[in-house]
Amino acid sequence: LKVGLKPPHAPTADGAALREAAAMAVDILKKLKRQAQVRQGERRTKGTGECKGDTKVGPKAGSKGAGKGDAGRHDQPEAAQGAPARSFEPAHKFFVSSNWKALLEKRPAVAPKAAASASSAAIASDGGAAPNVVAVDCEMVGVGPSGSRSVLARVSIVDFEGKVLLDRFVRPEEPVTDYRTHITGITAATLTQPGVLAAGAARARAAQLLEGKIVVGHAVQNDFQVLLLSHPHAFVRDTALFRPLRPPGREKKTPSLARLAAHWLQENIHSGQHDSVEDARVALRLYRLRSRQWEKKLRSAMASPGPHAAAAQASDEEEG
Numbered sequence: 001l002k003v004g005l006k007p008p009h010a011p012t013a014d015g016a017a018l019r020e021a022a023a024m025a026v027d028i029l030k031k032l033k034r035q036a037q038v039r040q041g042e043r044r045t046k047g048t049g050e051c052k053g054d055t056k057v058g059p060k061a062g063s064k065g066a067g068k069g070d071a072g073r074h075d076q077p078e079a080a081q082g083a084p085a086r087s088f089e090p091a092h093k094f095f096v097s098s099n100w101k102a103l104l105e106k107r108p109a110v111a112p113k114a115a116a117s118a119s120s121a122a123i124a125s126d127g128g129a130a131p132n133v134v135a136v137d138c139e140m141v142g143v144g145p146s147g148s149r150s151v152l153a154r155v156s157i158v159d160f161e162g163k164v165l166l167d168r169f170v171r172p173e174e175p176v177t178d179y180r181t182h183i184t185g186i187t188a189a190t191l192t193q194p195g196v197l198a199a200g201a202a203r204a205r206a207a208q209l210l211e212g213k214i215v216v217g218h219a220v221q222n223d224f225q226v227l228l229l230s231h232p233h234a235f236v237r238d239t240a241l242f243r244p245l246r247p248p249g250r251e252k253k254t255p256s257l258a259r260l261a262a263h264w265l266q267e268n269i270h271s272g273q274h275d276s277v278e279d280a281r282v283a284l285r286l287y288r289l290r291s292r293q294w295e296k297k298l299r300s301a302m303a304s305p306g307p308h309a310a311a312a313q314a315s316d317e318e319e320g
Contacts, residue, residue, distance in 0.1 A: 133160040133237075134209065135216040135284035137276040138223045139184040147178025152226040153186050155202050156276035157209050162284060165209050167277055168195065170202040185273035203227050216287045218257040218279065234302065237294065239286045244293060260286055 139154035141147070151174060157166040171191050179186050190196075197205070206227050216237045217223055224231055239245055240254050247255065247263045258270040261282050269282060287294065 130214070131160055132212070133214045133216060133284070133287070134158065134165065135162075135280040135287070136206070136210065136220065136223050137217060137280040137283065138226055139186060139274065139276045140222075140226055141172060141176045141180055141184060141186060142178030143172060143174040143176055145177070147176075147180070150222075150226060151176075152199060152202060153179075153184060153191065154276050155206050155227065156280050157206065158277065158280045158284060160284070162281045164277060166205055168197045168202060168205075169193075170199055171196050173199045181273075183274055185275075203229070216280075216284050218260075218283045218286075219254075234298070237287050239283050242290065242294060244290055244297075245286055257282060264289055 134157055136155070136157050138152055138156070140150035141153040143149050143151050151172045152170045153172060153176075154169050155166060156164070159165055169186070169190055176188070176191070179188065181187055207229055210229065210231065212235075214235050214237060215231055216239070218238065219240045220236060220238045239257070239260060243251060245255070245260060245264070246253070247259065250259075256270075257279060258268075261267045261269050264286060265282065267282070269278060
């Protein structure tokens with residue numbers, strides 16, 4: 001009986017195989033861990049959150065466990081047996097609010113401070129017209145012998161966006177001798193229809209809208225004359241007198257509004273009867289084209305007053 005018994009400490013074949021399998025499993029786990037760390041580093045570098053795929057690791061040829069591949073695979077963890085690898089989320093996901101889409105939808109197109117300043121800032125392309133800018137134009141009919149004197153028959157005022165503030169026909173206080181219909185479009189029936197303002201009421205409405213405002217117009221002194229109004233010179237922007245608006249080669253000529261519209265706006269106006277609302281809007285658009293230059297030049301002139309502006313106006317010739 002003693003001869004047939006093995007010492008308790010003697011190694012058996014089964015024990016050696018288990019030790020080899022355990023050692024191989026440890027090696028595989030270490031390799032898997034290193035490979036996972038490499039893949040994770042690559043994903044973070046490339047900014048991708050997708051796993052490239054599973055990596056199968058088997059025993060090397062010539063290793064002790066090469067002949068026992070089947071037995072070793074049973075002892076490998078699930079990751080080594082073809083189980084799908086974990087996908088790692090991009091790191092920036094954890095630094096962005098989960099309701100970012102809702103925040104984007106609520107985001108205003110213009111920042112609140114910018115929106116507040118825009119209401120009082122310039123609107124036009126190179127400086128714009130401020131909210132205290134209006135444009136005016138009047139249509140006139142003739143009174144007296146042969147209609148030689150002009151009186152108010154229509155007054156139109158638009159704001160800095162071109163919206164109509166006032167556009168009314170006006171009943172002259174004197175008998176009209178020339179309606180100038182081919183230009184004004186006004187007839188005797190026009191001035192007898194409902195809604196026509198008395199001359200005094202029209203002037204009062206206009207004075208109220210123009211008070212304290214920068215007034216834009218073309219040959220606007222004629223409009224002030226028929227409105228019986230005076231306006232501070234510093235608050236007047238006359239497109240007929242501003243030299244930078246004059247077309248090249250005609251700097252010494254006082255241009256018509258139609259010529260300026262054709263040159264700068266590529267628009268044809270006054271091909272038929274005049275429209276005082278259209279004329280006021282065109283003058284406003286011309287002002288807005290050069291408003292920054294205009295205001296800068298005016299500030300310089302006011303800082304160093306002199307006879308330059310008066311001399312420039314005196315040298316202008318009326319355009320035929």
